[in-house]
Amino acid sequence: MIGEEFAALLAAAQGGSEAAFTRLWRDANPALVRYLRVIAPGAEEDIAAEAWIQVVRGLSAFRGDEQAWRAWLFTSARRRAIDLARRRARRPEAPLDDLTAGQLPSARDSAEAAIENLGTAAAIAMVSGLPQLQAEVILLRVVAGLDTESVSRLLHKSPGAVRVAAHRGLRRLAEITVDAGVTL
Amino acid sequence: MLSIPQPQRQDGSAVTDADLAALLAGEGVPAGLRPVADILAALTAEATAGELAGEARALAEYRCRAGAPEARRQARLGPAVLVPRISSKVAAAAAGVVVLLGGVATAAYADVLPAPIQRLAHDTIGAPYAPGARPARPVHRLAVPGQSAEPGSPPGQGHSGPGQAPHAKGTHARASQGNQGSGQGQQGTGQGQQGTGQGQQGTGPQSQGSGLGQGNPHASGPPGNPHQPGQHGDPHASVGHPRRPAPAGGP
Numbered sequence: 033m034i035g036e037e038f039a040a041l042l043a044a045a046q047g048g049s050e051a052a053f054t055r056l057w058r059d060a061n062p063a064l065v066r067y068l069r070v071i072a073p074g075a076e077e078d079i080a081a082e083a084w085i086q087v088v089r090g091l092s093a094f095r096g097d098e099q100a101w102r103a104w105l106f107t108s109a110r111r112r113a114i115d116l117a118r119r120r121a122r123r124p125e126a127p128l129d130d131l132t133a134g135q136l137p138s139a140r141d142s143a144e145a146a147i148e149n150l151g152t153a154a155a156i157a158m159v160s161g162l163p164q165l166q167a168e169v170i171l172l173r174v175v176a177g178l179d180t181e182s183v184s185r186l187l188h189k190s191p192g193a194v195r196v197a198a199h200r201g202l203r204r205l206a207e208i209t210v211d212a213g214v215t216l
Numbered sequence: 217m218l219s220i221p222q223p224q225r226q227d228g229s230a231v232t233d234a235d236l237a238a239l240l241a242g243e244g245v246p247a248g249l250r251p252v253a254d255i256l257a258a259l260t261a262e263a264t265a266g267e268l269a270g271e272a273r274a275l276a277e278y279r280c281r282a283g284a285p286e287a288r289r290q291a292r293l294g295p296a297v298l299v300p301r302i303s304s305k306v307a308a309a310a311a312g313v314v315v316l317l318g319g320v321a322t323a324a325y326a327d328v329l330p331a332p333i334q335r336l337a338h339d340t341i342g343a344p345y346a347p348g349a350r351p352a353r354p355v356h357r358l359a360v361p362g363q364s365a366e367p368g369s370p371p372g373q374g375h376s377g378p379g380q381a382p383h384a385k386g387t388h389a390r391a392s393q394g395n396q397g398s399g400q401g402q403q404g405t406g407q408g409q410q411g412t413g414q415g416q417q418g419t420g421p422q423s424q425g426s427g428l429g430q431g432n433p434h435a436s437g438p439p440g441n442p443h444q445p446g447q448h449g450d451p452h453a454s455v456g457h458p459r460r461p462a463p464a465g466g467p
Contacts, residue, residue, distance in 0.1 A: 062263035155258035209251035
């Protein structure tokens with residue numbers, strides 16, 4: 033998150049400053065890619081690029097603070113991820129029936145990966161093992177930096193449902209780490 | 217009354233925004249949630265090289281659509297990812313028009329165009345025009361006094377002066393009364409070459425076609441157009457004026 037400098041950076045980017053836009057991009061894109069790595073694995077870079085194209089097109093008309101900025105960016109990305117998932121559902125590239133149980137990802141595998149090296153990738157893998165809603169809420173609250181209200185609007189859930197999902201997701205992560213014996 | 221103990225809820229109280237902020241900061245975290253705090257911290261660690269790989273693509277898009285005018289121009293000229301296609305089409309069309317006009321002008325000065333077009337070129341850009349060198353073409357319009365009998369000849373165009381006297385003959389016989397294209401320096405001077413001669417006909421050299429401020433300010437042809445309406449002594453010979461017989465005599 034940029035913080036107090038956001039308003040000035042946004043104005044500069046809207047005025048044509050490449051340096052300002054680059055700063056905005058570098059601040060938000062890593063979080064965006066990490067979020068997409070969970071909800072649209074294998075297509076995170078393409079979807080992120082498409083989301084930024086839409087943002088650039090509407091940049092001059094955008095009005096809002098940093099929360100609104102990130103909500104806009106992540107909303108654009110999430111819509112494209114949903115569209116991709118629908119296309120894949122109509123034309124599955126790899127039927128799940130062909131995969132054995134051992135090939136399916138599990139929370140246990142994610143926890144074991146975390147034991148070896150608790151880095152960003154491992155953390156993302158652990159979150160990926162959570163139920164869809166819990167994983168999204170944790171990523172949007174923690175990685176995207178959105179507050180509960182913004183997440184509730186983005187996911188079309190009530191703020192209470194968002195808080196409950198976050199709590200359950202964190203508890204689940206705690207159980208995984210305890211079961212796997214992850215300590216730092 | 218028996219009180220039936222209710223099963224304890226598995227998830228307890230909901231985690232608040234303050235709890236999440238505390239988890240991220242690693243401060244005041246309950247012992248059982250320390251590993252979770254580490255996971256959350258890992259989720260927000262510094263960006264990796266792979267997560268910054270799309271910067272050039274995003275910047276190219278920004279330059280094309282939202283960048284500074286100079287950056288957008290350079291983006292279009294350079295090997296940008298997105299180049300407005302319409303600019304190349306417009307440029308090609310403009311180049312084609314320029315080439316066509318240049319070719320027409322060259323042909324006009326070579327006096328090789330068809331007669332009507334050559335005459336138009338003569339009227340507009342002063343290209344040579346010698347109707348006598350061409351077979352006579354029938355004129356289907358009556359030579360009304362005071363009116364140019366040449367169809368399509370725009371008024372107020374800069375014809376040359378007395379040297380073009382042959383224009384006054386033939387179909388311009390009736391229109392040659394009064395000021396025979398004497399070109400007394402007041403005709404087609406570039407100022408109101410329409411030569412409306414509003415009510416001033418026959419009163420002096422400036423009466424014919426001086427059209428100061430009355431005509432086409434953009435007419436830039438040579439002075440002394442004997443064929444301009446109004447220069448033949450007829451104040452009503454300009455476009456839109458009712459036709460009247462030209463008065464006898466001239467300046």
